[in-house]
Amino acid sequence: MAVLEVKNIRKSFGKTNVLKGVSFSLEKGQVLAIIGSSGSGKTTLLRCLNFLETPDVGEIWVDGKLLRSGSEKLSEQQVRENRLHFGLVFQNFNLFPQYNVLKNVMLAPQLLKKGTAKELEERAKQLLDQVGLSEKLDSYPYQLSGGQQQRVAIARALALSPQVLCFDEPTSALDPELTGEVLRVIRGLKNADSTMTVVTHEMEFARSVADVVMYMADGVIEEIGTPEQVFGNPQSEKTKAFLRGAHEKF
Amino acid sequence: MFVQVTNALLEGFWESLKVFGLTLLFSIPLGLVICFGSMSKWAPLDFLSKSKDSFFEKFKPIQWLCKGLVWVVRGTPLMLQLIVIFYGPGLMFDLPLLPRFTATIVAFSLNYACYFSEIYRGGIESIATGQYEAGQVLGMTKTQIFFKVVLLQVVKRIMAPMSNEIITLVKDTSLARIISVYEIIWAGESFIKKGLIWPLFYTGAFYLIFNGLLTILFARLEKKLSYFRG
Ligand SMILES: Nc1ncnc2c1ncn2[C@@H]1O[C@H](COP(=O)(O)OP(=O)(O)OP(=O)(O)O)[C@@H](O)[C@H]1O
Ligand SMILES: [Mg+2]
Numbered sequence: 136m137a138v139l140e141v142k143n144i145r146k147s148f149g150k151t152n153v154l155k156g157v158s159f160s161l162e163k164g165q166v167l168a169i170i171g172s173s174g175s176g177k178t179t180l181l182r183c184l185n186f187l188e189t190p191d192v193g194e195i196w197v198d199g200k201l202l203r204s205g206s207e208k209l210s211e212q213q214v215r216e217n218r219l220h221f222g223l224v225f226q227n228f229n230l231f232p233q234y235n236v237l238k239n240v241m242l243a244p245q246l247l248k249k250g251t252a253k254e255l256e257e258r259a260k261q262l263l264d265q266v267g268l269s270e271k272l273d274s275y276p277y278q279l280s281g282g283q284q285q286r287v288a289i290a291r292a293l294a295l296s297p298q299v300l301c302f303d304e305p306t307s308a309l310d311p312e313l314t315g316e317v318l319r320v321i322r323g324l325k326n327a328d329s330t331m332t333v334v335t336h337e338m339e340f341a342r343s344v345a346d347v348v349m350y351m352a353d354g355v356i357e358e359i360g361t362p363e364q365v366f367g368n369p370q371s372e373k374t375k376a377f378l379r380g381a382h383e384k385f
Numbered sequence: 386m387f388v389q390v391t392n393a394l395l396e397g398f399w400e401s402l403k404v405f406g407l408t409l410l411f412s413i414p415l416g417l418v419i420c421f422g423s424m425s426k427w428a429p430l431d432f433l434s435k436s437k438d439s440f441f442e443k444f445k446p447i448q449w450l451c452k453g454l455v456w457v458v459r460g461t462p463l464m465l466q467l468i469v470i471f472y473g474p475g476l477m478f479d480l481p482l483l484p485r486f487t488a489t490i491v492a493f494s495l496n497y498a499c500y501f502s503e504i505y506r507g508g509i510e511s512i513a514t515g516q517y518e519a520g521q522v523l524g525m526t527k528t529q530i531f532f533k534v535v536l537l538q539v540v541k542r543i544m545a546p547m548s549n550e551i552i553t554l555v556k557d558t559s560l561a562r563i564i565s566v567y568e569i570i571w572a573g574e575s576f577i578k579k580g581l582i583w584p585l586f587y588t589g590a591f592y593l594i595f596n597g598l599l600t601i602l603f604a605r606l607e608k609k610l611s612y613f614r615g
Contacts, residue, residue: 232615
């Protein structure tokens with residue numbers, strides 16, 4: 136059964152129709168790579184999943200549970216509960232500058248009373264080890280490179296054990312030589328069977344890590360399939376043009 | 386003579402410091418209330434609005450009230466506000482006068498709360514939305530986000546403008562004299578009748594020393610908060 140099921144999400148900002156009916160589903164442990172040109176609605180889609188935006192229409196299901204039904208009003212409490220099925224890693228990390236690395240990871244689980252201080256610290260250390268930062272527990276965000284900051288952000292998102300972890304261009308704000316370390320961590324998560332949705336411009340990464348590749352154009356899914364299908368044998372003219380462009384760029 | 390003058394001035398300065406301390410005590414939290422008020426989006430008649438940008442949608446009474454208050458308080462001299470708060474209730478509504486000292490504290494607290502509220506607002510609005518969103522996607526409540534994520538960053542950013550205002554407040558306490566509240570300038574001036582002008586000049590030393598101490602205190606606080614950037 137699908138972990139994540141998204142049905143006919145529509146979203147407009149004023150007169151701009153950003154998402155024009157997006158539906159897809161994702162099996163447990165699968166990685167979905169979302170590609171598409173600027174303004175096609177990729178970020179908006181992730182923000183709808185994470186309850187940062189309310190879709191106008193559409194449903195979001197996780198593990199057979201309806202979390203979002205159109206623009207139906209949910210209580211703040213309900214939003215908080217529902218969004219915990221998802222995690223989001225931002226393009227520009229958004230770490231909390233006043234806390235050290237360990238505390239950045241521990242803060243939310245602590246506030247949500249997910250365990251004793253000792254348990255949470257153990258878990259946070261283990262996660263930071265997983266992203267290769269056990270040496271940096273006491274550092275503050277400004278003392279870290281972009282790649283390190285992004286890895287902390289990943290550990291922070293993992294600390295709440297979301298069913299679906301979303302990444303919005305996790306390497307776009309990084310110097311090219313730092314993207315590798317972040318992509319390696321994401322690859323590692325795939326091996327640990329996390330279900331993930333990654334918006335990315337890294338075609339090589341999408342091709343090698345994703346189980347499903349989705350090409351978005353103008354608020355619709357123009358093409359979706361296995362990497363072999365989408366990259367190797369694209370059906371739509373738009374996809375072909377986009378991939379040609381991407382190929383030239385990278 | 387010098388000792389006698391110093392003692393008299395110290396007594397006057399103690400009164401100045403009382404105005405200073407009490408004003409801070411009340412205006413710092415009151416400023417936060419006004420700040421939240423002026424950021425309030427509560428639009429009780431929104432349900433009546435049929436189109437975007439209608440009057441009903443824009444009718445935000447709390448925000449209007451707070452912004453109006455800030456406009457009036459920042460747009461008029463503190464000296465005038467002191468006079469209005471002290472004499473106004475009696476002249477306009479036949480109410481009993483507030484004690485002079487109380488009226489002073491009310492006027493000063495209100496005045497400084499309005500200035501502080503604008504500093505707070507600037508600080509809060511300067512925090513990137515990404516900080517709030519990071520808190521949100523981690524399942525924090527609004528209160529948790531404010532206190533655990535945003536507040537310390539705001540405090541750090543408003544340290545410099547706040548210390549400016551607070552140092553201004555030390556000097557502004559001399560305005561209380563306008564409604565006959567005893568303070569250090571008055572204490573200094575009273576020696577003029579005895580033919581001494583230097584005690585008035587000497588009051589400056591008290592302000593200078595006290596503000597010097599405040600400056601050191603603020604520098605320490607800023608240093609304390611310098612362990613992070615953001
Ligand atoms: N809060 C908003 N208000 C108004 N318009 C918005 C808002 N958020 C996004 N948009 C618009 O929606 C469209 C899609 O934006 P979105 O950020 O989802 O695109 P994207 O695919 O993530 O692009 P990019 O690759 O540049 O990140 C854009 O035209 C954008 O201007
Ligand atoms: Mg985007």
